[in-house]
Amino acid sequence: MIGKILGTGSYVPGKVLDNNDLAKFIDTNDEWIRERTGIVKRHLIEDDTTVTMAAEAAKRALENAKVSAEEIDLILLSTVSSNVILPSTACEVQKIIGAVNAVCFDLNAACSGFLFALNTAQAYIHAGMINTALIIGAESLSNIMDWQDRGTAILFGDGAGAAVLAAEEGHIFPTVMHSDGAKGDALLCQSRFRREQSTSLELKSGETDIPGTAGFPVDTYVQMNGQEVFKFAVRQVPLAIEELLSACDKTTEDIDLFVLHQANKRIVEGVAKRLHMDMERFPMNLMEYGNTSSASIPILLDELNRQGRLQKGMKLVLAGFGAGLSWGAAYMEW
Numbered sequence: 148m149i150g151k152i153l154g155t156g157s158y159v160p161g162k163v164l165d166n167n168d169l170a171k172f173i174d175t176n177d178e179w180i181r182e183r184t185g186i187v188k189r190h191l192i193e194d195d196t197t198v199t200m201a202a203e204a205a206k207r208a209l210e211n212a213k214v215s216a217e218e219i220d221l222i223l224l225s226t227v228s229s230n231v232i233l234p235s236t237a238c239e240v241q242k243i244i245g246a247v248n249a250v251c252f253d254l255n256a257a258c259s260g261f262l263f264a265l266n267t268a269q270a271y272i273h274a275g276m277i278n279t280a281l282i283i284g285a286e287s288l289s290n291i292m293d294w295q296d297r298g299t300a301i302l303f304g305d306g307a308g309a310a311v312l313a314a315e316e317g318h319i320f321p322t323v324m325h326s327d328g329a330k331g332d333a334l335l336c337q338s339r340f341r342r343e344q345s346t347s348l349e350l351k352s353g354e355t356d357i358p359g360t361a362g363f364p365v366d367t368y369v370q371m372n373g374q375e376v377f378k379f380a381v382r383q384v385p386l387a388i389e390e391l392l393s394a395c396d397k398t399t400e401d402i403d404l405f406v407l408h409q410a411n412k413r414i415v416e417g418v419a420k421r422l423h424m425d426m427e428r429f430p431m432n433l434m435e436y437g438n439t440s441s442a443s444i445p446i447l448l449d450e451l452n453r454q455g456r457l458q459k460g461m462k463l464v465l466a467g468f469g470a471g472l473s474w475g476a477a478y479m480e481w
C-alpha cells in the first residue's frame with residue numbers, strides 16, 4: 148500500500164510585516180533582504196496560535212480531499228513553536244476538528260518536519276496500521292524570534308499547511324532522511340526553564356503552595372549561524388535528492404517539480420544549479436511568507452494544488468532541511 152495525497156490546505160495569519168517595516172526597528176533594509184534572501188514580507192500571528200492555524204489548515208485540507216474528520220486514523224503534526232506543550236498540538240487540533248477516531252502526536256524535526264511526518268505516515272500506511280492520515284506543519288516562529296537579531300528576525304514567518312493522505316494499492320517509494328546532531332549548534336532554540344521558588348519540595352505545615360513547581364521558559368529564541376546552515380543546505384540537499392532519485396530509479400529529468408523548503412531564494416537556486424536543472428521546476432513562495440519552517444512545504448504544495456499546477460501523474464520531489472541538523476527528500480506521483 149502507498150499513501151496518496153487526496154487534498155491539501157493552508158492558513159497564514161492576516162498581519163503582514165514587510166522588509167521596510169522591519170527596517171524601522173532593526174539595522175537592515177529592503178534591498179539587502181531581497182537580494183540575500185528573496186524575502187519581501189512575512190505574515191505574523193496576532194490572535195492566532197499554532198493550534199488555531201493548524202486546525203484551519205487541517206479543515207481546508209479535509210474539505211479539499213472530501214474526507215470527513217471522523218475518517219482520519221492518524222494526525223501527525225510537526226512544529227517547533229507550539230503554544231501548547233501538553234497536550235500535544237495534534238490532540239488540540241483533533242479536538243477542534245472532531246477527528247474522534249484519530250491517534251494524535253507531534254513530531255519535531257524543524258524545517259524537515261513536514262517531510263519527516265509525511266514519510267512516517269507513509270510507513271504507517273505501508274505497514275497496514277492506518278488507512279488515512281492528516282499531516283500538518285504549523286509554526287508561530289514570531290514567538291521565538293529575537294526581534295533585535297537581524298540575522299534571524301528578517302527570515303521567519305508564521306503559518307500552517309496540511310495534507311490528507313489515504314492508502315491505495317501500490318508500491319511505496321524509497322525515502323531519504325538524515326540527521327547530524329553533532330552539528331546542531333548551527334541552529335538552535337534553547338528553553339531556559341526558570342523556577343520562581345526554591346527547588347526544595349518539602350512543605351512546611353500550613354503551606355498551600357508547592358515550592359519549586361513554578362517553572363516556565365524565558366529567553367527562548369532562535370540562534371543561528373546563517374552561513375553554516377546555508378552551506379549545509381546547498382551541499383546536502385542536492386546529494387539527498389540524487390540519493391532519492393537513484394533509489395527510485397528516476398533521473399532529475401523525470402521530475403516535474405522540486406518542492407523545496409522555503410528558506411532562502413539563493414539556497415533554492417544553489418540546489419537547482421548543482422542538479423543542473425532549470426529554475427522553472429523549483430516553485431517558490433518565500434517572497435510572500437519568509438521561512439515558515441515545517442509549514443513551508445505544505446503551504447507551497449497547497450498553493451500549487453489550488454492553482455491547478457499539480458496534474459494527475461506528475462512526478463514531484465519534496466526536500467526539507469534545517470535544525471538538527473536534519474534533511475531529507477521524498478518522491479511522489481500526484
Ligand code: UT7
Pocket residue numbers: 174175176179180183184258297298301334371372373374375376377380410411414438440468469470
Ligand atoms: O530553515 C533553515 C533555516 N535557516 C536558513 O536557511 C538560513 C541560511 N542562511 C542564510 O539564509 C544566510 O546566511 C543569511 C540570510 C542568514 C545571511 O546572509 P549571508 O549572505 O550569509 O550574509 P552574512 O551573514 O555573510 O553577512 C554579510 C554582510 C555582513 O556585513 P559585512 O561584515 O560584510 O560588512 C553582515 O553584517 O551583511 C550584513 N548583514 C546584514 N545587513 C543588512 C547580515 N544580516 C543583515 C541584514 N541586513 N539583515
